[in-house]
Amino acid sequence: xxxxxxxxxxxxxxxxxxxxxxxxxxxxxxxxxxxxxxxxxxxxxxxxxxxxxxxxxxxxxxxxxxxxxxxxxxxxxxxxxxxxxxxxxxxxxxxxxxxxxxxxxxxxxxxxxxxxxxxxxxxxxxxxxxxxxxxxxxxxxxxxxxxxxxxxxxxxxxxxxxxxxxxxxxxxxxxxxxxxxxxxxxxxxxxxxxxxxxxxxxxxxxxxxxxxxxxxxxxxxxxxxxxxxxxxxxxxxxxxxxxxxxxxxxxxxxxxxxxxxxxxxxxxxxxxxxxxxxxxxxxxxxxxxxxxxxxxxxxxxxxxxxxxxxxxxxxxxxxxxxxxxxxxxxxxxxxxxxxxxxxxxxxxxxxxxxxxxxxxxxxxxxxxxxxxxxxxxxxxxxxxxxxxxxxxxxxxxxxxxxxxxxxxxxxxxxxxxxxxxxxxxxxxxxxxxxxxxxxxxxxxxxxxxxxxxxxxxxxxxxxxxxxxxxxxxxxxxxxxxxxxxxxxxxxxxxxxxxxxxxxxxxxxxxxxxxxxxxxxxxxxxxxxxxxxxxxxxxxxxxxxxxxxxxxxxxxxxxxxxxxxxxxxxxxxxxxxxxxxxxxxxxxxxxxxxxxxxxxxxxxxxx
Numbered sequence: 001x002x003x004x005x006x007x008x009x010x011x012x013x014x015x016x017x018x019x020x021x022x023x024x025x026x027x028x029x030x031x032x033x034x035x036x037x038x039x040x041x042x043x044x045x046x047x048x049x050x051x052x053x054x055x056x057x058x059x060x061x062x063x064x065x066x067x068x069x070x071x072x073x074x075x076x077x078x079x080x081x082x083x084x085x086x087x088x089x090x091x092x093x094x095x096x097x098x099x100x101x102x103x104x105x106x107x108x109x110x111x112x113x114x115x116x117x118x119x120x121x122x123x124x125x126x127x128x129x130x131x132x133x134x135x136x137x138x139x140x141x142x143x144x145x146x147x148x149x150x151x152x153x154x155x156x157x158x159x160x161x162x163x164x165x166x167x168x169x170x171x172x173x174x175x176x177x178x179x180x181x182x183x184x185x186x187x188x189x190x191x192x193x194x195x196x197x198x199x200x201x202x203x204x205x206x207x208x209x210x211x212x213x214x215x216x217x218x219x220x221x222x223x224x225x226x227x228x229x230x231x232x233x234x235x236x237x238x239x240x241x242x243x244x245x246x247x248x249x250x251x252x253x254x255x256x257x258x259x260x261x262x263x264x265x266x267x268x269x270x271x272x273x274x275x276x277x278x279x280x281x282x283x284x285x286x287x288x289x290x291x292x293x294x295x296x297x298x299x300x301x302x303x304x305x306x307x308x309x310x311x312x313x314x315x316x317x318x319x320x321x322x323x324x325x326x327x328x329x330x331x332x333x334x335x336x337x338x339x340x341x342x343x344x345x346x347x348x349x350x351x352x353x354x355x356x357x358x359x360x361x362x363x364x365x366x367x368x369x370x371x372x373x374x375x376x377x378x379x380x381x382x383x384x385x386x387x388x389x390x391x392x393x394x395x396x397x398x399x400x401x402x403x404x405x406x407x408x409x410x411x412x413x414x415x416x417x418x419x420x421x422x423x424x425x426x427x428x429x430x431x432x433x434x435x436x437x438x439x440x441x442x443x444x445x446x447x448x449x450x451x452x453x454x455x456x457x458x459x460x461x462x463x464x465x466x467x468x469x470x471x472x473x474x475x476x477x478x479x480x481x482x483x484x485x486x487x488x489x490x491x492x493x494x495x496x497x498x499x500x501x502x503x504x505x506x507x508x509x510x511x512x513x514x515x516x517x518x519x520x521x522x523x524x525x526x527x528x529x530x531x532x533x534x535x536x537x538x539x540x541x542x543x544x545x546x547x548x549x550x551x552x553x554x555x556x557x558x559x560x561x562x563x564x565x566x567x568x569x570x571x572x573x574x575x576x577x578x579x580x581x582x583x584x585x586x587x588x589x590x591x592x593x594x595x596x597x598x599x600x601x602x603x604x605x606x
Contacts, residue, residue: 003288008278032250036247037238113156114188116187117187133165135163135175137161141162147173252275295359297315304582305594317420328410330524330570379392410521418586422438484501485505514585538558
C-alpha cells in the first residue's frame, strides 16, 4: 500500500575518481549500496581498525554520558582530537580506583572485629618464636572442638562467624574444623587511611568525568566522524574494481532518482549512471512511505518484521486496529491522561537521543488518546465509583450497566479484524485456490456471526431479523464450507482432493479459537477498571481505619503506588495482547516478511 517504489541504479567511472564518487554519494545519502565484491587487502585491515575504533569511541561516549553534567571543579581543557583518549584514561583510572576501594572496604570490614594491628609486627614475633594466628569456624561450633593446653585462645566474635585468635610460643598450632586466616595486606588503620585517599581520588576523577560530560556534543561528533569513515571504507572496499574502472550497484527510491541524476550532472564527475525497474528475481530494500499518523506504528511493526518489497504494507491495517485495541484494553480515561503526559514528557526530554524514540512516544500518545476516549465512553476514570451514571454512554458497571456489551463488542471487532486480514490475504494470494480459501474462511466467519447474533438478540420467531439472519447465516456457512472443500487442492487425483478438502473443512474449527482470542479485549478492559476500583476501596478502608490525619497520608500513598502498579501492568498487557491479536491471529493470513531495510549510504549525524 505505502511502500516506496525502488529503482535499480548502476554507476561506472574511472578508478582514480572512485574516492571522490564515494564521498559524493555519502553526502547525497540516497543510494542503498549493494556490495559487488568482498573487501580485502589494505582496505580490509583499515576497515577492521576503524570498526574497533567505532566500538571504542561509542563505549567511551556511553560511559561519559552516564555522568551528570554541571559545574565541575575542573575543566576538560584538551583538544578535540585528544578528547576521546582523555576520557578513556579517566574512565580506566576511575575503574581501577573503584575496584581498589571496593577491595579495601571489604578488607576493612573483615578487620574491624580484630582491631588494629600491623601484619609486619606479627611476622616479627614469629622470628622470636611467638606465633599469633587467626581462625574462624563456619556454621555451628563442632562438639569435639578443642585447642592444646599450651595455646592461648581469645574469641573476638561468635556471630555470624565464630572467630578467634591464638598465641603459642615455639611453634604454630593446627586446629581441626577451623580455617586459618592469612595475614592481611595492611592493618585496619592503614586500610582506612588508604580508603580515604582513594575516596578523594575517586571524587577527583568523577569531577573530571563530569567536566567531560559538558563536552558530550564534541564526543558525539567524534563518534560520528569515525562512524562515517568506517562506513565509507566499508562501501569503498565493496565496489567492483578493474584496472581502469570501478562499478557500483544499488537502489534508490524512484521519487529521488531525478534529483540524484541532476546532482551527478552538476558534480562534473566523469560517471555513467543508469537506472531501471527491479527484475522479478531481484529483492529491492523496503522503505515505508506513510503519512504522519501511520508512521508512528512503524517501530512496533519492525519488531515483527519488514514486509517484502512486492507485498502489501500492513501499516494502514495495523495502526488503527492496534490503537483501538489498546484503548479498549486500558479503557480508563485517568490512566490514559497519565500515560499521555508521561509520553509527552519523555519525548520532550529525551527525544533527541534517538531517531526512533519520538516515533515510539507518538505511538504512546495515540494509545493514550484512545484510552481516554474509551474511558470517557464507558465512564471509567481512575476506577472512581460515580454516584450518578446517567452521563455514561456505554455503562459497563455490573450493578447499573451491562459488562457483556464489551464482550460482544470485542467479538464483533474480532470478526471485522479477521475479515480485513482475509481480504488482504486474497490480495496477496499467489493462486486462485489460495484466494478462494481466504474467501471461504471469511464467509464461514460471517455465517457463524449471523447465526450467533440471531440466537442472542433475535431468537424470537416474531423478530424482524430472525429469518434473515438465519438464512444468511446458514447460506454463508454452507458457501464457506463448499469453497474450502473445493479449493483445498488443485491435484488431478480426486482422492487427494477429497482428503485435503475434508482436512480443510476440519481446519475451519480453528476459527472458533481465533475469534475467542478477541475476548482478551473484554478481559483486560474489565480487569483494569476492576483493579482500580479495588485499590480505591482499599484506600478508603485505610483512611477510615487510621483516622483523618494519618489515614489521609496513608491513603494517598497507597493510591499513588497502587494506581502506578496497575497502570504499568495494564500498559504492558494492553500492548502485548493487542500486538498478539495482529501478529498471531491476523498477520498469518496475509503478511509476508523477509524484507530488507533500506539503508542509504550517508553521513551519520548522530
